[in-house]
Amino acid sequence: MTAPAAPAALPPTGLPGLEPAWSRLVAVPGTGADAGRTRTWHVLDSGAELERLGATPVGTILAVHGNPTWSYLWRSMLAASVAAASAGEPAWRVIAVDQLEMGYSERTGMHRPLAQRVADLSGLTDALGLEGPVVTLGHDWGGVVSLGWAVDHPQLLAGVALLNTAIHHPEGVPIPAPLRLAGARGVLAASTVATTAFLDTTLTLASPPLPAEVKDAYRAPYRSADRRGSIGGFVADIPADASHESRPELDRIAAGVAALEVPALMLWGPKDPIFGDRYLDDLVDRLPHADVHRFEGANHLVAEERPYAAAILNWLPTGPTPARRVGAPIPARRVGAEGAVSRREGQVSIRRPADDYSTNGGLPDDYSTNGGLPDDYSTNGPDAFRPLWSGLDARATDDDVAVIDMATKRGPARRVTWRQLHDRVLDLAAGLAELGVQRGDRVSLLVQPGPTLTAVIYACLRIGAVVVVADAGLGVKGLTRAVRGAWPDVIIGERLGLTAARTLGWPGMRISAERLPYAAKAALDVSHSLGQVAALGAAIRSSGEAPPPEPGPDDDAAILFTSGSTGPAKGVVYRHGQLSALRDVLARHLEITPETGLVTGFAPFALLGPALGTRSATPDMDVSAPRTLTATAVAAGVRASEAGIVFLSPAAVLNVVATADALGPDERAALARVHTFLSTGAPIGEALLASAAEVMPNATPHTPYGMTECLLVTDVTLDGIRAAASAPDAGVCVGKPIGDNRVLVSALDADGLATGEPSAEPGVLGEIVIAARHLKDHYDRLWLTDRMAARDTEALVDADAPRWHRTGDLGHLDAEGRVWIEGRTQHVIVAADGPIAPVGPEQDAESVDGVRRAGVIGVGPHGLRQAVAVVETIPPVARPGLAEPELAAAVRERSRVPLAAVLAVPQLPTDIRHNSKIDRSRLSGWAERVLAGEKPSAP
Numbered sequence: 001m002t003a004p005a006a007p008a009a010l011p012p013t014g015l016p017g018l019e020p021a022w023s024r025l026v027a028v029p030g031t032g033a034d035a036g037r038t039r040t041w042h043v044l045d046s047g048a049e050l051e052r053l054g055a056t057p058v059g060t061i062l063a064v065h066g067n068p069t070w071s072y073l074w075r076s077m078l079a080a081s082v083a084a085a086s087a088g089e090p091a092w093r094v095i096a097v098d099q100l101e102m103g104y105s106e107r108t109g110m111h112r113p114l115a116q117r118v119a120d121l122s123g124l125t126d127a128l129g130l131e132g133p134v135v136t137l138g139h140d141w142g143g144v145v146s147l148g149w150a151v152d153h154p155q156l157l158a159g160v161a162l163l164n165t166a167i168h169h170p171e172g173v174p175i176p177a178p179l180r181l182a183g184a185r186g187v188l189a190a191s192t193v194a195t196t197a198f199l200d201t202t203l204t205l206a207s208p209p210l211p212a213e214v215k216d217a218y219r220a221p222y223r224s225a226d227r228r229g230s231i232g233g234f235v236a237d238i239p240a241d242a243s244h245e246s247r248p249e250l251d252r253i254a255a256g257v258a259a260l261e262v263p264a265l266m267l268w269g270p271k272d273p274i275f276g277d278r279y280l281d282d283l284v285d286r287l288p289h290a291d292v293h294r295f296e297g298a299n300h301l302v303a304e305e306r307p308y309a310a311a312i313l314n315w316l317p318t319g320p321t322p323a324r325r326v327g328a329p330i331p332a333r334r335v336g337a338e339g340a341v342s343r344r345e346g347q348v349s350i351r352r353p354a355d356d357y358s359t360n361g362g363l364p365d366d367y368s369t370n371g372g373l374p375d376d377y378s379t380n381g382p383d384a385f386r387p388l389w390s391g392l393d394a395r396a397t398d399d400d401v402a403v404i405d406m407a408t409k410r411g412p413a414r415r416v417t418w419r420q421l422h423d424r425v426l427d428l429a430a431g432l433a434e435l436g437v438q439r440g441d442r443v444s445l446l447v448q449p450g451p452t453l454t455a456v457i458y459a460c461l462r463i464g465a466v467v468v469v470a471d472a473g474l475g476v477k478g479l480t481r482a483v484r485g486a487w488p489d490v491i492i493g494e495r496l497g498l499t500a501a502r503t504l505g506w507p508g509m510r511i512s513a514e515r516l517p518y519a520a521k522a523a524l525d526v527s528h529s530l531g532q533v534a535a536l537g538a539a540i541r542s543s544g545e546a547p548p549p550e551p552g553p554d555d556d557a558a559i560l561f562t563s564g565s566t567g568p569a570k571g572v573v574y575r576h577g578q579l580s581a582l583r584d585v586l587a588r589h590l591e592i593t594p595e596t597g598l599v600t601g602f603a604p605f606a607l608l609g610p611a612l613g614t615r616s617a618t619p620d621m622d623v624s625a626p627r628t629l630t631a632t633a634v635a636a637g638v639r640a641s642e643a644g645i646v647f648l649s650p651a652a653v654l655n656v657v658a659t660a661d662a663l664g665p666d667e668r669a670a671l672a673r674v675h676t677f678l679s680t681g682a683p684i685g686e687a688l689l690a691s692a693a694e695v696m697p698n699a700t701p702h703t704p705y706g707m708t709e710c711l712l713v714t715d716v717t718l719d720g721i722r723a724a725a726s727a728p729d730a731g732v733c734v735g736k737p738i739g740d741n742r743v744l745v746s747a748l749d750a751d752g753l754a755t756g757e758p759s760a761e762p763g764v765l766g767e768i769v770i771a772a773r774h775l776k777d778h779y780d781r782l783w784l785t786d787r788m789a790a791r792d793t794e795a796l797v798d799a800d801a802p803r804w805h806r807t808g809d810l811g812h813l814d815a816e817g818r819v820w821i822e823g824r825t826q827h828v829i830v831a832a833d834g835p836i837a838p839v840g841p842e843q844d845a846e847s848v849d850g851v852r853r854a855g856v857i858g859v860g861p862h863g864l865r866q867a868v869a870v871v872e873t874i875p876p877v878a879r880p881g882l883a884e885p886e887l888a889a890a891v892r893e894r895s896r897v898p899l900a901a902v903l904a905v906p907q908l909p910t911d912i913r914h915n916s917k918i919d920r921s922r923l924s925g926w927a928e929r930v931l932a933g934e935k936p937s938a939p
Contacts, residue, residue: 003193003229006107008040015217017075022046023104031123032116034108041124042104044071044096046078053082055091059133059158061312062149063096064121066140066165067234068192068199070103070221071096073139073303080309092135092316097124099145101230103221112230113237114246118148118253125149133158135316139303140165140275141234144253151256159263160287161312163302164272166279167254167286169239192232193225205300207271214304257286264290265315265783267308269298270485278507280781281487291315293783294485296568311784385553388579389425389458391613395594396422402610404617404640405450406633413617413640416451421458421610424534426547428459431537433548435509435528437490439464439555444488444506446497447513449600449618452530454607456492461558461576464551465490470561474569480504482561482569486780498524553577559780562708563917571780572708582774583611585712585739590645590676597643601629602680605647605711617641626651630659631695635667638674646674646696649681650688651910657691674699680706682917683732683821685843686721693718705734705819709776709789709805712738714819729814730840730896731822741772742801743819745812746792751863752830754806758796760813765837767825768809769793771801810837827920829858829865836867836897838920844894845869845902850887852876855908857924859900859931866900868927870939872908880905880936901931909939 010023022044030037050057061081063074074096085091098105100120101112112120125134134156138146143165150160192198199222203215210218222228239247264287268280277294284292295306302308395402395418402421405414416424437443443465447453460467470482483491483506491501491508498510502524512521515529528536541547551557557576561569574582586592586608598609598616609616619637621629629652637643648656663671677692677699689701701718716724716735724733737743747756747766754767779785793804810828811821822837829836838856845854852872858865869891871883881903883891888902909919926939 003101003107003109004226005109006226008042008106009104010042011072011104012220015072015220016211016213017079018044018072018217019049019075019078021049022078024048026124026127028120028123028127032119033110034116034120034123037108039100039108039120039123040106041100042071042098043124044074044078044094046082046094049082050085050091050093053085053091055085057093058090059092059135059316060130061092061094061135061137061161061316062121062125062130062146063094063137064139064142064146064149065096065099065102066138066142067102068202068222068228068231069140069218069301071098072103072217072220073301074137076303077137077309077312080313084313089313090316092313095128095130097121098221099142099230101233107227107229112233113249114144114148114239115249117145118152118249121145121149122152125153130156132156135159135161137161137163137312138165139163140300141237143167144250147257148249148253150260150262151253154260157260157262159265159316160257160260161265161267161315162283163267163308164269164275164279164300166275166282167250167257168279168282188232188235192235193228196222196228198231198235199228202300205272205274206304207297207299208305210301210304254286257283260287261289263315265312266290266292267302267306267311268292268294268781269300269302269305270294270296271298272300272302274300277484277487281507284781291783292781293785294781296481296485314787315783385577385580387461387550387576388557388583388611389462391583392418392422392425392458392610394613395419400615401641402615403451403454404615404637406620406637406640407448407450407618407622414451421451421455424455425458425462426541427534427537428455428530429462429537430540430545430547431533431535432459432465432490433463434536434540435533437463437465438548439551440466441490442466442468442486442488442508442559443490443492444468444470444483444486444508446491446493446501448494449607452513454610456530457607458610462550463548464555466556466559468559468571470569470571474561474563476500476504478569480506482571486559486571492530495520495524498526551576553580556777560708570708570782570785572776573778573780575777578774578777579611581772582711583608585741585772585774587612589712589715589738590678592645596645597641599634599637599641599643599646601626601634601637601646601648601652605680615641615643617643621652627655629655631656631663631671632659632667634695635663635670639667639670642673644674645676645678646699647678647680648692650679650684653679653684653688653692656695657688660691660695663695671696672698676700676702678702678704680704680711683734685732685846686718686725689718689721703734704738705821707807707809709807710741710770710772710774712774713741713770713772714738714743716818724814724818727814729812729820730837730843731811731820732839732843734819734821736817736819737770739772740800741770743813744769744796746806748810748825748828748835750834752825752828752835754825758793758804760817762813762815765810765812765822765835768807768811768819768821769796769804770807771796771804775803775805777803810839824920827857829856829867830863831858831866831897832864841867841869841895841897841899844896845871845891848887848890848894850874851891853908853918854891855918855920855923856897856899857920857927859924859928867895867897868901868903868931869895869899870903870905870908870923870927872906873904876906877904878906880938881930901927903927903930903936905939907938 008025013020026041028039065073078094081092081094135158136146136150143162150157237246239250298305398418401415402418403416443460457467468486468488488508492511494513510526512526512529553576557579558574559571592612594613596614617637619633626649674696677696684703693701704712704715706712714735714737744758745764745766746754746758747764749755758769789806796804808825810823810825822839827838841856842854852874854871856869860866883902883904891902892899909922930936
């Protein structure tokens with residue numbers, strides 16, 4: 001699709017954010033079909049401004065827009081690069097082009113398929129005499145064109161940066177609906193050229209919406225139909241199938257990208273209806289060494305929605321030879337040179353037909369690692385690696401019970417022996433491998449904790465697949481966000497989870513936990529059941545076929561999602577070495593032996609029993625709702641498993657204590673056998689821990705401090721909490737670091753930000769900073785979050801602490817090295833006389849008779865915020881609003897900080913997973929509205 005010829009021009013002045021001095025016209029000898037002609041381009045170029053500043057560029061960013069935008073898209077990149085140079089930082093010249101037929105470049109009237117556009121860009125850079133190092137930057141179809149240039153200019157290339165784009169589309173999968181509609185016969189010309197419909201729709205793909213003046217700036221070069229011809233041409237040039245003229249060039253670029261070994265950065269808007277996470281996942285497969293950040297909530301026009309320019313400048317390679325980052329190994333790719341990713345497209349080939357499955361056959365001698373779990377963990381060196389499944393292998397022929405599931409809801413408890421679990425794991429591992437699941441593939445597990453989930457997890461780990469665990473406690477919206485963000489290759493789920501996967505369009509080959517009727521299997525797009533997978537694996541094993549190589553300590557093992565209590569849930573990536581280190585520190589700290597036995601009412605620890613080589617029981621409860629656990633259910637679990645250790649979440653502890661009156665003599669006798677009790681997930685106070693100790697009178701109560709990123713950081717017992725009670729410190733004492741773990745504090749400044757150098761100085765309020773051998777490796781596709789979590793810790797890195805993590809938790813250390821938690825950094829109340837941590841004032845309020853629980857938050861402008869207490873009362877108030885005057889006066893009298901108001905609610909808002917962490921951000925907004933005169937409703 002072409003349009004009448006028209007000369008190039010300069011943009012009008014007054015477009016918001018666009019400096020007229022950046023614009024220039026460049027005469028370029030034509031290439032390809034343009035050979036023998038001269039074409040004029042409009043570009044934005046910061047080179048002249050850098051020269052005026054006396055700044056010598058260390059390299060060039062070559063920025064290419066997509067359809068239907070123009071170089072205006074990159075205005076903040078130019079502004080940021082000039083500002084950085086003005087501040088004495090490395091100067092990067094930015095050249096942002098208007099592709100021919102687009103923006104203010106020449107309308108030639110020619111048809112320009114993809115290969116021609118790549119050649120056009122090369123002609124421009126030749127005409128400019130561009131020298132390396134060059135970092136390409138592209139968005140939308142400009143991403144493809146920029147990558148084509150990158151593949152063709154390896155001698156100049158320093159790196160590639162991408163915003164939402166695509167370079168491969170799977171066979172048999174329709175192109176995104178908006179593009180199908182725009183490209184449909186009879187619609188293409190009308191929607192893209194004759195009217196501004198396609199342009200207008202694109203300009204809505206930003207959150208928050210673009211200001212009217214910015215939309216007008218994007219429309220400026222496309223005011224008339226004869227200026228919009230190439231908008232339609234770009235849509236028509238999408239290679240929707242193999243017969244399209246641009247498909248060979250797209251395939252060439254895709255294959256070339258998979259061979260690039262320069263630094264890569266991908267900044268993504270996951271809400272993009274066109275270039276969504278499917279395309280990001282494909283690019284990550286081709287460039288597995290890339291730094292990736294998904295801006296949660298961002299859309300197609302991510303350059304207008306998020307601070308991409310600052311991110312790119314922070315990422316850009318610098319130093320004496322910025323053209324390469326030397327020394328970092330490039331991970332193995334999971335795509336071939338042709339870019340075929342058949343298993344991602346659902347084209348999984350099964351080498352054996354279903355009727356050839358067999359459950360018979362022995363275990364090949366070479367299948368097991370025969371590593372065994374040493375009796376004495378402490379004799380191993382700190383760097384020794386034993387796979388997580390070595391404890392299971394050590395008991396492979398043991399017919400004692402390994403796992404007891406009492407949360408069946410359909411009958412008696414399920415008991416699985418070590419031999420059965422070991423064989424099931426090997427069968428599933430072999431079956432999954434036969435289906436094409438391989439090392440690095442992501443497997444999302446939507447299965448309730450119990451023997452089935454345990455077997456699947458260990459099977460995936462043995463073959464190097466990465467398990468993705470996002471529990472139902474995140475809710476449908478949060479679970480969808482988590483699963484789609486991880487973009488799994490395989491989903492293994494129960495019927496409810498698979499229904500959600502089908503309805504909400506989650507990716508991945510689907511395997512059902514149970515055998516489904518044919519109609520349900522077809523409706524849910526399920527390829528196999530776990531029973532079929534295990535049968536297939538048993539047949540493979542009986543044939544003597546060698547298993548896949550086992551992963552090593554540096555291979556990714558799992559992605560665990562945070563609770564989402566302080567923002568969207570984040571995927572936390574653990575490698576095998578870190579999971580094994582977690583097992584070892586837990587075993588050493590709690591002196592776990594094969595005869596210890598565990599009752600696990602807290603899902604993350606429910607899966608560690610086999611790794612620890614000891615039996616485990618899941619009590620009768622809804623694991624996604626900890627408050628459903630009762631004292632009688634815990635007692636039943638202890639009796640069934642003869643457990644000496646009980647793991648519970650804080651919300652579960654609360655209900656166990658509340659239901660203790662229902663315990664009978666036999667149940668109390670069973671609980672009296674427990675010698676160790678742990679409440680994990682969030683710190684709990686002395687009173688609740690003491691109440692739990694009355695239920696398990698011979699147990700030492702522990703309340704370890706940790707997080708999804710590092711499940712065990714410190715530990716404190718009930719006696720330790722009581723010993724700390726007389727200390728003047730505010731907050732919750734969570735004890736001293738476990739084993740070799742290290743804890744420091746980064747002090748808050750007057751603005752409430754943790755800017756201080758991390759130190760062990762006692763009494764300093766700030767952000768808790770930790771290091772541990774079992775600390776997570778990184779966040780999944782959240783490169784910027786990783787950078788923030790590790791900022792200003794470079795000087796702390798050593799052989800014993802290679803990774804440090806800013807927890808976001810607020811607290812301090814005391815003179816004895818104990819850690820005190822005082823809230824979250826985002827909940828700091830910055831008042832006129834300095835920052836206030838919320839937990840201390842909350843403890844003051846909770847010491848008042850009639851107050852069950854309290855949240856202290858701030859209202860008013862930053863720097864002048866006023867503290868407000870919101871309390872749950874005993875008995876609960878009937879409706880939210882101002883607290884009774886007597887209660888308010890008592891709370892104010894006890895408070896260590898002035899309180900602007902005291903409000904009462906029937907129930908404080910908490911996170912979904914733990915049912916215990918107060919959502920102070922939500923509470924603050926609610927209090928602001930109520931105190932401004934809005935009718936009180938539930939927060």
